[in-house]
Amino acid sequence: MSGTLVLCGAPIGDVRDASPRLGEILATADVIAAEDTRRVLRLAHALGITITGRVVSCYDQVEGARAAMLTGQLLQGATVALITDAGMPAVSDPGFRVVAAAAAAGITVTVVPGPSAVTAALAVSGLPSDRWTFEGFLPRRGGERRGRLRELRDETRTMVFLESPHRIEASLRDLAAVFGGPRPAVLCRELTKTFEEIVRGDLAALVAWATDGRVIRGEFTLVVGGGAGRGPVTVTFGSAAAASAGGVPGPGPAARGGVGVDPAVEAALAGLAGLGGAEVPGAQAAGGVDGVDGVDGADGASTVSAEVLAAEVARRAATGMSRKDARRAVAADHGVSRNDVYAAELAARPARPARPARTRP
Template sequence: MSGTLVLCGAPIGDPRDASPRLGEVLASADIVAAEDTRRLRRLAHALGVTISGRVVSCYDAVEGARAEMLTEQLLAGSTVALITDAGMPAVSDPGYRLVAAAALAGVPVTVVPGPSAVTAALAVSGLPSDRWTFEGFLPRKGGERRSRLHGLAAEPRTMVFLESPHRLAAALRDLADVLGGGRRATLCRELTKTWEEIVRADLAGLVAWATDGREIRGEFTLVIAGGGGGARAGGDAAGSLARAGGGAGTTEPTAADLAGAVARLAGAGLPPKDARKAVAADYGISPRQVYDAVIAVRDAGTAEPD
């Protein structure tokens, strides 16, 4: 008779978020496969748990080989607990290959549900959460990242991304450029940890936040409104154009409306060209029309009085 693979949701920061069942499984499993064995032992210590079974590493680079070995152990009757550094295994973490191998072999797979940075960020974002999509990490290279974002520009559902601290500013600039600086977004840093921070703004505002000279540290989850009507719905959290009284829904914006919107986004840190693109997308007009409006307002302001 085969054993059981138990997927264990780990706390994303505060160990007090762990369930009593997680401690029981870690203490009783024949094998505990961990993304980082040192973090596992620190968590076990925080939970007051003694791991009696065999501990093996199961990180990205070795998961394929470990999946074969662990499946053999499962078929031999062992209970295997799989735990990653934080959150749920297989969700932007190792685990998919082991689950697939165990399922293919007919081994029972069950789960100890636990915290998730993805759903936690979605819940606190203040953005529509009835329909949403998880996009994980964006590509590292700028060209590939912008290509991916162009494919998501018309996505109507709220989108959730993960991002590393050293790529955050570049990713936010590309997001503002491709999706529009006025797109509503919420940035969550270090959820449930001592330095937890939640920033609700639009993408232009987040670019300004990330490039104001602060040291970017920690783990980030980014929630972005979908395209279309949902991108700007919702009270005080609306983007910079809506807060200023302009934006989509204004049928015939004046040159002053357009120039003022560009000035506000540029003041928030978005390059002028990107600001004009964002305003054009927000009003459903061409960037050239926005540019002409900016020039007209500038020329009017410098004209000789009659």
């Protein structure tokens, strides 16, 4: 008979938040897999219990190997307690590989619920919590971080982020730059600990807080209000873009910088338009100002030219990004579908020279 894997929620600061059941599990489990073995021993001491089982480390770098070992123990009937330094295992902490391996082996997985910095910060933020999204840690590199934030710019749900003291200032600056300074936000530091601090305001105010000369310490949970959402975005092709730029479209295929669109390409665009909402060359943009990127129309719609989309894909591809990933990134940045982006690439290709007419001898 197989054993049971018990996920143990650990206090995020104040040890008094530990449940009596957590103490019981730690005292009786056959194996305790801990992110930091020293910290779980200190926790046991604070709870006044004695650990009798085997204590093994289970941090990020060894979790894959530990998952196989712990699954073997579970299949032999052992009770394994999985605990991280604070909060719930597998939530921005080690644990999901162990859980996945145990579940795949048909082993019972249960939980001892405990404190969570994510839900605690969301609750005290005062921001809408009926619908929210957990985004964890942002990328370390500035370019990647700003790219991720651009993907989230039009998210309408409240967002929860985690951040370290070393990167909180840079992350707040990037958030304010991408989301806008007036976006409401609440920064929670050292929740339930002695120096707990909750800073309320907007992103601009939080940047001012982080750059006022203070020494920044502790772990941070940041709650950011959702955006208003992006209205429909129309991709302008051919004569619509040319007209806004002062060009005079001629009859037949729409002009693309002086180069006609191949009839085969135009047909392909028409097919893609039915799939992704892209506009067929020569058609007028509904709402908004034709051919002017980012301009809102009376109904809140905005436009982006196919030429801009195609150029951005080419620029990203030139840096080594695959065309598929480049299309996905450009689509996310502009709020259009990947079909729209692909249609823009087709429209930007030079027209094939017309074949000479065949003459009979």
